[in-house]
Amino acid sequence: MNIKPYGVAVTDAIASGDLSRLKEAEAAAEAHLAQYGDVKTLLALLNVEIAKLEGGKS
Numbered sequence: 001m002n003i004k005p006y007g008v009a010v011t012d013a014i015a016s017g018d019l020s021r022l023k024e025a026e027a028a029a030e031a032h033l034a035q036y037g038d039v040k041t042l043l044a045l046l047n048v049e050i051a052k053l054e055g056g057k058s
Contacts (some may be wrong), residue, residue: 010029013025
């Protein structure tokens, strides 16, 4: 897979209107979810741990 499942690559694939790019972006995003799960949830957990280590500082 050449497309990384991040916002710009996915947005560019959508804007291209190219079916093969869209399918490649879809496959990359699905593989990423299968391997890593929901990144948004993981980011929230990271933020909690960072806040703990920083002593609750924002």
